[in-house]
Amino acid sequence: MxxxxxxxxxxxxxxxxxxRVGDPPGPSAPAGRAAGSPPLLEITGMSKWFPxxxxxxxxxxxxxxxxxxxxxxxxxxxxxxxxxxxxxxxDADGGDISVTLSDGEVYEGAKARPHLHFIHQDxxxxxxxxxIENLDLDRKSSWRDLLPSxxxxxxxxAQELLREFGTMFDVRAPIASxxxxxxxxxxxxxxxxxxxxxxxxxxxxxxxxxxxRTEVDRLFRAVRAVAARGAAIIFVSHRLDEVMDLADRVVxxxxxxxxxxxxxxxxxxxxxxxxxxxxxxxNFQHEAHAQDEAVPLIEIRGLRGxxxxxxxxxxxxxxxxxxxxxxxxxxxxxxxxxxGGLPREQGEILIEGRxxxxxxxxxxxxxxMGLVPADRAADGLVMTMTVAENLxxxxxxxxxxxxxxxxxxxxxxxxxxxxxxTELRPQRxxxxxxxxxxxxxxxxxxxxxxxxxxxxxxxEEPTQGVDIGAKTMIYELIASAAQSGAAVLVSSxxxxxxxxxxxxxxxxxxxxxxxxxxxxxxxxxxxxxxxxRVFTPALDKGEADAG
Amino acid sequence: xxxxxxxxxxxxxxxxxxxxxxxxxQDPFEAEGEPSAARRVLSALSAGNISAIYxxxxxxxxxxxxxxxxxxxxxxxxxxxxxxxxxxxxxxxxVVPLAAGVFDLSIGAAVGLGAILIAWLIQIKxxxxxxxxxxxxxxxGLVGAVNGVLVTRMKIDSFIATLGTASIIAAMTFWxxxxxxxxxxxxxxxIAATKLFGFTLPVYYVLVVTIVMWYVLERTPVGRRVYAxxxxxxxxxxxxxxxRTVVFVSFVICSTLAGIVGVLITARLGxxxxxxxxxxxxxxxxxxxxxxxxxxxxxxxxxxxxxxVYVLAVGVKGLQLGGxxxxxxxxxxxxxxxxxxxxxxxxxxxxxxxxxxxxxxxFKRQPDPEPTEV
Numbered sequence: 015m016x017x018x019x020x021x022x023x024x025x026x027x028x029x030x031x032x033x034r035v036g037d038p039p040g041p042s043a044p045a046g047r048a049a050g051s052p053p054l055l056e057i058t059g060m061s062k063w064f065p066x067x068x069x070x071x072x073x074x075x076x077x078x079x080x081x082x083x084x085x086x087x088x089x090x091x092x093x094x095x096x097x098x099x100x101x102x103x104x105d106a107d108g109g110d111i112s113v114t115l116s117d118g119e120v121y122e123g124a125k126a127r128p129h130l131h132f133i134h135q136d137x138x139x140x141x142x143x144x145x146i147e148n149l150d151l152d153r154k155s156s157w158r159d160l161l162p163s164x165x166x167x168x169x170x171x172a173q174e175l176l177r178e179f180g181t182m183f184d185v186r187a188p189i190a191s192x193x194x195x196x197x198x199x200x201x202x203x204x205x206x207x208x209x210x211x212x213x214x215x216x217x218x219x220x221x222x223x224x225x226x227r228t229e230v231d232r233l234f235r236a237v238r239a240v241a242a243r244g245a246a247i248i249f250v251s252h253r254l255d256e257v258m259d260l261a262d263r264v265v266x267x268x269x270x271x272x273x274x275x276x277x278x279x280x281x282x283x284x285x286x287x288x289x290x291x292x293x294x295x296x297n298f299q300h301e302a303h304a305q306d307e308a309v310p311l312i313e314i315r316g317l318r319g320x321x322x323x324x325x326x327x328x329x330x331x332x333x334x335x336x337x338x339x340x341x342x343x344x345x346x347x348x349x350x351x352x353x354g355g356l357p358r359e360q361g362e363i364l365i366e367g368r369x370x371x372x373x374x375x376x377x378x379x380x381x382x383m384g385l386v387p388a389d390r391a392a393d394g395l396v397m398t399m400t401v402a403e404n405l406x407x408x409x410x411x412x413x414x415x416x417x418x419x420x421x422x423x424x425x426x427x428x429x430x431x432x433x434x435x436t437e438l439r440p441q442r443x444x445x446x447x448x449x450x451x452x453x454x455x456x457x458x459x460x461x462x463x464x465x466x467x468x469x470x471x472x473x474e475e476p477t478q479g480v481d482i483g484a485k486t487m488i489y490e491l492i493a494s495a496a497q498s499g500a501a502v503l504v505s506s507x508x509x510x511x512x513x514x515x516x517x518x519x520x521x522x523x524x525x526x527x528x529x530x531x532x533x534x535x536x537x538x539x540x541x542x543x544x545x546x547r548v549f550t551p552a553l554d555k556g557e558a559d560a561g
Numbered sequence: 562x563x564x565x566x567x568x569x570x571x572x573x574x575x576x577x578x579x580x581x582x583x584x585x586x587q588d589p590f591e592a593e594g595e596p597s598a599a600r601r602v603l604s605a606l607s608a609g610n611i612s613a614i615y616x617x618x619x620x621x622x623x624x625x626x627x628x629x630x631x632x633x634x635x636x637x638x639x640x641x642x643x644x645x646x647x648x649x650x651x652x653x654x655x656v657v658p659l660a661a662g663v664f665d666l667s668i669g670a671a672v673g674l675g676a677i678l679i680a681w682l683i684q685i686k687x688x689x690x691x692x693x694x695x696x697x698x699x700x701x702g703l704v705g706a707v708n709g710v711l712v713t714r715m716k717i718d719s720f721i722a723t724l725g726t727a728s729i730i731a732a733m734t735f736w737x738x739x740x741x742x743x744x745x746x747x748x749x750x751x752i753a754a755t756k757l758f759g760f761t762l763p764v765y766y767v768l769v770v771t772i773v774m775w776y777v778l779e780r781t782p783v784g785r786r787v788y789a790x791x792x793x794x795x796x797x798x799x800x801x802x803x804x805r806t807v808v809f810v811s812f813v814i815c816s817t818l819a820g821i822v823g824v825l826i827t828a829r830l831g832x833x834x835x836x837x838x839x840x841x842x843x844x845x846x847x848x849x850x851x852x853x854x855x856x857x858x859x860x861x862x863x864x865x866x867x868x869x870v871y872v873l874a875v876g877v878k879g880l881q882l883g884g885x886x887x888x889x890x891x892x893x894x895x896x897x898x899x900x901x902x903x904x905x906x907x908x909x910x911x912x913x914x915x916x917x918x919x920x921x922x923x924f925k926r927q928p929d930p931e932p933t934e935v
Contacts, residue, residue, distance in 0.1 A: 375800070380801075396788075403789070407796075419780040420780060
């Protein structure tokens, strides 16, 4: 068992207490963090081979009790593989895992697993069961299982747990009917309840990808509370702000190797980006391409349906308009209402002064629209098909020969062009989409619609779960679509993203536009402030939808 | 405020291309690049891709040693081609809805309906041959239309909907005639029994249907849309594919083809029999699922299905010639169906989730064919 001394966390855990607003009171350094004692979780020399690919290359890291370690890296850097090895989905091809409890007892390899708790990206909940039923799944079986469940007690207990998170929803409703944020909270509640020993390891894999800022804060309070009880936390995230906010220490993986292990205070945002990407990222600079016209290219009049109460807006050619606001504020339904993917109660859509108001996606596409949906796996891509097949799915008839078959040479030429211009990896038209990383999958969805040269490009959460390298590329692609004369409508929960790429942002609150921000007004703070001004928790809104 | 990274990126610009090249070299996928010709040939010949061909060879070798006198004759193989032409057509018909992501369990019943309709129309109702043929085939095709409406409009899961129609159509078949209809004219017989270059006509029908279906499914935008619907119905719909139409038409094509097979069965037997249809169901599923493991890495496909039909037939034939009892075909087909799906699960690791798996996984999450049409 050899490890580099620099990886020992106990030497210099610097915790800037002043920045940790909302921390629960309590000892800042629990017993396990006393100098000299071994770290709670220790991974040494972990390697993992996949056919033709060394996914993990001799990675060693350790987390002390009460410490929050952030694990960052691009998609495909080995983060997920490391988590999967820890969880026992994959067997490592070398390396050890050991857990040392506060009483000095050491558990190695598979015996360490009971002390590791995971919240995976897909949350691991049974969507058809309710929260209390999901919580019940983890309980140890006993003779009591034969007795009827004491539902009222369970409901009360579950509600109590939710209250700790400062939220409330119907704990008897199926998970599938909850908002994504609520599901995440259920998963976290499930992971941290029933710990007999506070000296456990909690691994959170991208827990915040569907949460907005308020909910993220709630989650972080909970995570810090768990750490304060003496748990070791491993936190995987693409959102560097969150990492800066939460982590005591950051481990950066790149191409399966650990490239950095830095303490809080020893890095800033730019350092992180450099370490993750292995290069300085060209900072994305938005340029306005909006053209001055008397008649806007796109007009949306009195749009109503689902969570949207009323939206009237005009978009000029080359303009990138953002949609901000909380989950359920209406922001997240606009794109589909315009596209005809959700039923519209009212409203009309005009392109170049002509009423189109599509009844469904087919008409929307014919009218010159394209939609990049938030959930690329469920709505954006046919995962079993190849990059080329996905790219040409809309407007396939353009590739048809008189004999009715697809002109292969033309398909190849068109797809090759987009594969090159999006810097897709691998650069193969025949690669099955499922095997691509999240960022590259997103490039395929985007390229699919850019190929169609839409007049109106609708995007939902365009960079969700996407690594920072792909993010910049996606921003560039959006800008190039605007430059070539399309109107772009972007819905995002990431206020910084909206500020970075939009000319104008419409902030939604309770189904209507609460503010239209542009120019100097367009700041991250303003978007957040406008979306929260009259405090309407997103969760309550989501519950109303579910009911 | 909006941008938290100061613009000192410019100093590093020169490094960008260098770093990118280096990164690409380390990329797990890119390291493989576009596979070389030799690699493509090798992977095309791999056991995972064309296992059925190896099994076929193995079966031929085994039975050639076991029962050389009866198995190793031209007659055996000729009769195999003839006998399996109709099951092959049913399996091909089934590929269409399966590729579109829906089950058609009523296919056997549609065969039975076609078989009894033609006999009843000609013998009992005295309809002339050509209109009788047309009515029988269209009648069977209507089964598909009903399935299509149930699945795309009434949003009933295809498994349940077609299970229901299968039972209803089977009942209708017996209602039309609960006994055999004998003494059919010889001109009907000629459409199935006429020989050309030593083979009966259905062998050529299989060839024609195979080529047409292969062309449409693999080479045209229509086929792409069918596979996209089967692969991810939501993504296909949002990409402008009319998934309802795809599913509806796939049911109609399937039942129409099944009806044609029914007519051919009656023509071949010279007798209308209400019980002939349902036994075609299981072998068709077996062949389609086994076929999906061949050639296209988990995608339901035409050539794999035809190959699977004949591999299964050789196995059954050999066992029968070796003296196996009459229940052997059912045992063989059932085992092969389970093995085929197990093989598809195994392939998942190699090529990602296959279409077969998606179809099976639909029981976990029921996708609505067109959930939010206005």
